[in-house]
Amino acid sequence: METAKTAMKLHQLRCICEVVDHHLNVTEAAAAMYTSQPGVSKQIRLLEAELGVPIFAREGKRLTAVTEPGSEIVRTARRMLREAENISRIGADYSDQSRGTLTLATTHTQARYVLPPVIQQFRQRFPDVTLQLRQGSPKQICDKTLRGEADIVIATEAVSAADGLITLPCYPWHHCVVVPPDHPLLEKTAPLTLQDLAEHPIVTYDFAFAGRSRLNDAFQSAGLQPKIVLTALDADVIKTYVELGLGIGLLADVAFEEQRDSGLRRINITHLFPASTTWVGIRRGSYLRRFIFEFVELFAPHLSQTTLRAALNAD
Secondary structure, three states, rough: OOHHHHHHHHHHHHHHHHHOOOOHHHHHHHHHHHOOOHHHHHHHHHHHHHHOOOEEEEOEEEEEOOOOOHHHHHHHHHHHHHHHHHHHHHHHHHHOOOOOEEEEEEOOOHHHHHHHHHHHHHEEEOOOOOEEHHHOOHHHHHEEEEEEOOOEEEEEOOOOOOOOOOEEEEEEEOOOEEEEOOOOHHHHOOOOHHHHHHOEEEEEEOOOOOOOOHHHHHHHHOOOOEEEEEEEEHHHHHHHHHOOOOEEEEEEEEOOOOOOOOEEEEEEEEOOOOOOEEEEEEEEEOOOHHHHHHHHHHHHEEEEEEEHHHHHHHO
């Protein structure tokens, strides 16, 4: 009976956390849990009755806010759910260290240009581990990791500043300019200046992506207003529109491949913008299975298992 009661409470805790994560929309929370809206509402009422305090404020049947005690309850519930998840992972880790699932949240640039050789090596070492990629903007993938929907997150923007994540630097990278083969910028013998770039329409990343804030800061510091005519979520889209003549492209240098991008030319601009850093982020309090340590070390060899464990233990 006690076991059933504990299981019920864990389900109730998941209900309130999902409702908060879905902006108090009980219907969306229920869909995320593959259950019914009345069922979620009932579990919330049962938990509130047992605790003797309201977790949510209401107007009629609609939830309108998280109460003050509700905020504390949700915070503790997340910690309890994390620990319950960690217990399951510890058991799985020691019962079979070579099987399981690794869910990685990352951006298009990382998934398309940086991760393929890492994933290939990982698959050779761990053929029975299923890899799941969750792509999105840096904020979206950080949120997924914080909610426990991904084991680790790899990206440039947002990761290092995300509360609730332990973050470690992986590698630095620079931007480059890409242009069609007959573009006048290719005729310049001196290194390009910010003024040179500002004289042409620019196609680049959406503001939330891949060092875009560094580009804006550099132009602003120089007193220039770049003519950004199109922003996109990934480098392939940027290159497509540059080939169509819409403008010059500003993108991550790692996203240019000379053989595949033979219809474009790359120009070095490492002197114009500071280097950006790609980070790996892990949710605080997480238990990482051993093959996850291996994956991180393959991606960033300086982040050995000893280094990573030290960061987790220090936290």
